[in-house]
Amino acid sequence: DVDLADAPNRLWKGPACLLTYFLQQNDFQWKKEVRTTFADARQAAQDAKVDDAGKYAMEHLNQRLAEFDFPVLLSAEWGQIDRLLKLLDDPNTPKLRKVKILSVLSDAHAEEALPQLTKLLESTDLQQEAINALSGAGVDSIPLLIDLFQTSRQSNLRAEAAKALGIVASKSGDPRTIPPLAHYVSEVLPHLKTSEDIDFPLLTELVWAIGKLRWGPAIKPISELQDKVWLIHDNSKEMAELREATSWAYKAIALQDAAMLQTY
Incomplete structure (x- = not known):
């Protein structure tokens, strides 16, 4: 886990927040560390022409925590794909959270997400993220990805479809890709x-x-x-x-x- 970008780090790399959880008083040793993009809060505040370095660091840390979306990552960790799909379908879910859900679905081997992802392809602002998430739906997504690659008029979407096909190919070895x-x-x-x-x-x-x-x-x-x-x-x-x-x-x-x- 130490090789992951959000793994706990013993070396100082800037203001950080360590996230973990207990279930029925049991520590599952699930730990993720969220850090600011800067290591030196004083220097970062000075560069931004802000007097209060502590306040500046906390504001940036809060922003990173919002992007990290601990509940979404935990649901993916527990394999609760149905919860993620409900959030994805909820019109009140912010776009940033939907992007995060699509990101974790790409690594979740969530075949049951295929119908929802197919529906999201009709959304103009989440098409790229949905195509990327299709790579986590496994071999069932191959016909759809091939169709997207062959018929889309948008070069960026064709590139995403090709990338997703490559990921499916490396995981499954399916010769159709x-x-x-x-x-x-x-x-x-x-x-x-x-x-x-x-x-x-x-x-x-x-x-x-x-x-x-x-x-x-x-x-x-x-x-x-x-x-x-x-x-x-x-x-x-x-x-x-x-x-x-x-x-x-x-x-x-x-x-x-x-x-x-x-x-x-």
């Missing part, structure tokens, strides 16, 4: 002449996703894409990230193919 993504790469390859022809956020997420399943037939389009991105003169951060993703995906698939050949 990758062919539509590999087909997209094959389709765009002939049109990639300059950086202006590349939708970097979409293509980068898509390539990472392909590498997670290590699907053998994808090695051809990934190999061709790897050649192309190095032929295009572009030193931007976006291109560097795409090159890194392409190189990793190619190696992952090639290693998988080599391992299978040795097996036979």
Whole structure:
């Protein structure tokens, strides 16, 4: 647990609040630490031109506690998905809390959340979060994610769908996840002449996703894409990230193919 961002820390990293709970007088050793984004409250207050460093630190800590949403995390910890779904369906639930619920559902293996998440895809302000949460609904979400990837006109939603398919692929190994993504790469390859022809956020997420399943037939389009991105003169951060993703995906698939050949 010490590797998690919200794990208790013995070293001073700024104002913090330790959350835990007792159930029927039993300490379940569930501890989460919420910290401010700054370690030095005095310096942070000075930078913000505020005289009272203590008050400034407490205001920021209260803000972080509101974002942390202890009850939502605890419900997820206890596997009380039905409670989270009721909150998600309640029109009085603040948007920030709904975003947090969708975030924890993505890690909760909550297949029962699929109908509610499908409904949320109609919401214009929570679509990305709902798509991300679909990755926690398991293989049942694959047809919906593929449909979103293939039919959405919004590049950011297609990228989220590709990312979610990659997560499902890595958890389940379901072969349905990758062919539509590999087909997209094959389709765009002939049109990639300059950086202006590349939708970097979409293509980068898509390539990472392909590498997670290590699907053998994808090695051809990934190999061709790897050649192309190095032929295009572009030193931007976006291109560097795409090159890194392409190189990793190619190696992952090639290693998988080599391992299978040795097996036979």
